[in-house]
Amino acid sequence: MADPIAEAAQKHPAPEGLTYTYGTAGFRTKADVLDSVLTRVGLIAALRSRALKGQWIGVMITASHNPPGDNGVKLVEPLGNMLQEEWEVLSTTMANKATPEDVSQYYRDIAKTHRIDLATPARVVVARDTRASGARLLGCLVDGLKAAGADYKDFGFLTTPQLHYMVRCLNTEGTPNAYGSPTEKGYYEKFGAAFKNALKGKKPSGGLTVDCANGVGGPKLTELIKYLPSEDEGGLKITVINDNVIKPDSLNVECGADYVKTNQRAPPSSKAGPNDRCCSLDGDADRVVYYFKDDSNVFHLLDGDRIATLVASFLGDLIRQSGLAEQITIGVVQTAYANGAATKYVEQTLKLKVDCTPTGVKYLHHAAEKLDIGVYFEANGHGTVIFSHETLEAIARHEARNPGQKEALDILRATVELINQAVGDALSDMLLVEVVLAHKNWTVQNWLSTYDDLPNRLLKVTVSDRNRFQTTDAERRLVKPEGIQKLIDQEVQKVRQGRAFARASGTEDAVRVYAEAATRAEADDLARRVADLVKAAGTV
Ligand SMILES: CC(=O)N[C@H]1[C@@H](OP(=O)(O)O)O[C@H](CO)[C@@H](O)[C@@H]1O
Numbered sequence: 001m002a003d004p005i006a007e008a009a010q011k012h013p014a015p016e017g018l019t020y021t022y023g024t025a026g027f028r029t030k031a032d033v034l035d036s037v038l039t040r041v042g043l044i045a046a047l048r049s050r051a052l053k054g055q056w057i058g059v060m061i062t063a064s065h066n067p068p069g070d071n072g073v074k075l076v077e078p079l080g081n082m083l084q085e086e087w088e089v090l091s092t093t094m095a096n097k098a099t100p101e102d103v104s105q106y107y108r109d110i111a112k113t114h115r116i117d118l119a120t121p122a123r124v125v126v127a128r129d130t131r132a133s134g135a136r137l138l139g140c141l142v143d144g145l146k147a148a149g150a151d152y153k154d155f156g157f158l159t160t161p162q163l164h165y166m167v168r169c170l171n172t173e174g175t176p177n178a179y180g181s182p183t184e185k186g187y188y189e190k191f192g193a194a195f196k197n198a199l200k201g202k203k204p205s206g207g208l209t210v211d212c213a214n215g216v217g218g219p220k221l222t223e224l225i226k227y228l229p230s231e232d233e234g235g236l237k238i239t240v241i242n243d244n245v246i247k248p249d250s251l252n253v254e255c256g257a258d259y260v261k262t263n264q265r266a267p268p269s270s271k272a273g274p275n276d277r278c279c280s281l282d283g284d285a286d287r288v289v290y291y292f293k294d295d296s297n298v299f300h301l302l303d304g305d306r307i308a309t310l311v312a313s314f315l316g317d318l319i320r321q322s323g324l325a326e327q328i329t330i331g332v333v334q335t336a337y338a339n340g341a342a343t344k345y346v347e348q349t350l351k352l353k354v355d356c357t358p359t360g361v362k363y364l365h366h367a368a369e370k371l372d373i374g375v376y377f378e379a380n381g382h383g384t385v386i387f388s389h390e391t392l393e394a395i396a397r398h399e400a401r402n403p404g405q406k407e408a409l410d411i412l413r414a415t416v417e418l419i420n421q422a423v424g425d426a427l428s429d430m431l432l433v434e435v436v437l438a439h440k441n442w443t444v445q446n447w448l449s450t451y452d453d454l455p456n457r458l459l460k461v462t463v464s465d466r467n468r469f470q471t472t473d474a475e476r477r478l479v480k481p482e483g484i485q486k487l488i489d490q491e492v493q494k495v496r497q498g499r500a501f502a503r504a505s506g507t508e509d510a511v512r513v514y515a516e517a518a519t520r521a522e523a524d525d526l527a528r529r530v531a532d533l534v535k536a537a538g539t540v
């Protein structure tokens with residue numbers, strides 16, 4: 001009897017000698033060795049959907065900020081969350097099965113151990129970024145989906161957050177928690193209307209230059225702009241740059257959020273003048289950073305930490321002004337990469353609680369889910385705000401006692417709509433920042449002056465086996481190799497306001513070293529010394 005699963009696996013055989021891992025952001029590597037992975041991800045997606053009684057599961061083909069020759073794939077849970085950890089492990093095992101027969105057997109094994117009825121419908125929604133390899137990889141994925149008998153919807157090109165949005169909409173359609181219409185138009189209408197309502201007549205000052213990393217964010221932002229109030233209607237003037245998707249080889253090259261954050265400079269193509277507000281998206285538009293050059297042409301970055309503090313203070317004001325402060329508390333979730341000055345500002349000036357989690361959006365998201373309002377951002381610009389069910393109900397139910405409370409409550413309700421709660425979304429985050437700046441009547445200089453970042457340095461160290469570096473305390477301390485943490489502590493003691501840590505990257509074959517201190521020289525020195533310790537301990 002023909003076995004469609006084995007046949008699909010046979011059509012896209014796994015290359016010999018490679019090991020794949022479902023990492024921080026799914027599978028991600030050189031595009032030309034991903035065919036077999038995509039087919040197997042199709043099988044896993046079908047099983048996951050069946051395990052969840054036929055709810056829609058998302059598959060996004062993207063490698064985000066990686067070079068044009070890379071690609072990747074990640075799975076999205078029914079409400080737009082990242083894949084459950086247990087299923088990451090199943091995905092990894094499936095990706096590494098050697099033969100078509102092994103793949104087919106493992107498919108049935110998962111069904112058996114997880115009590116999945118293979119007669120249950122499977123529904124999967126698919127999209128991709130603009131990489132040249134995307135079309136071929138989509139074909140490999142579809143072969144897996146068809147072999148598993150899944151229904152699938154292909155949305156073509158979408159940003160990663162748009163795909164998360166579609167998944168959540170499809171699964172909540174017709175319920176009291178309906179998230180929106182599961183179409184691109186639905187996405188633009190929802191966020192466009194929320195932006196207008198949240199501005200509530202306030203006009204953003206000046207324009208905004210948006211660098212789209214030559215990725216899928218370019219055409220999608222151009223479309224979104226059509227749904228935003230025009231300049232004449234009191235809207236925002238947006239200048240789109242680096243939106244060339246005709247040449248996929250230009251993706252993330254000398255542009256994009258990762259370039260700006262890593263090099264601490266604006267993309268060379270930017271024509272923005274002094275004090276002009278600019279931001280950069282990454283290749284799949286799930287991350288955004290702001291920046292500007294001052295009158296002396298000095299570059300200033302307003303990263304994820306800054307967005308988190310800006311948004312947390314704004315929401316705090318709205319909650320107080322609407323008379324909800326006794327019922328709702330706000331917390332901020334960061335990783336160890338958050339600047340020490342940002343953490344101090346949130347705790348001491350905003351007087352809000354800060355949680356620190358390991359690197360990777362899924363950890364921040366889980367921690368934020370435990371809060372009434374959880375503002376979570378990685379320093380590199382991934383993040384969003386999530387509201388608990390009770391908080392959403394309290395905001396919906398609340399009755400304003402005076403015009404001041406009503407004004408704040410209206411803005412708060414529109415702001416909730418503006419935030420993509422399925423996942424961090426560069427386009428929605430960008431509109432949110434614009435709303436906050438407009439209401440506070442702040443320039444980028446005002447925003448920057450809230451606190452002074454401690455000078456910091458991020459280094460990458462190549463070692464023979466990065467898995468030997470094991471951490472504890474939200475990755476802030478190393479437990480292995482033995483003895484190294486004590487040496488790092490000694491180096492930290494030598495500088496003023498010093499903090500440093502080292503951890504194995506979840507997306508690259510390297511150990512990352514982060515250091516900050518009172519001055520640039522001390523931060524650089526500390527980073528270099530810790531990197532030397534890592535090198536010495538990692539060379540075996
Ligand atoms: C220091 C840093 O920026 N790390 C990034 C990077 O993870 P690493 O595990 O550090 O490689 O990629 C992740 C996925 O995009 C992102 O969530 C994270 O913030």
Ligand SMILES: [Mg+2]
Pocket residue numbers: 064065282283284285286287
């Ligand atoms: Mg990304």
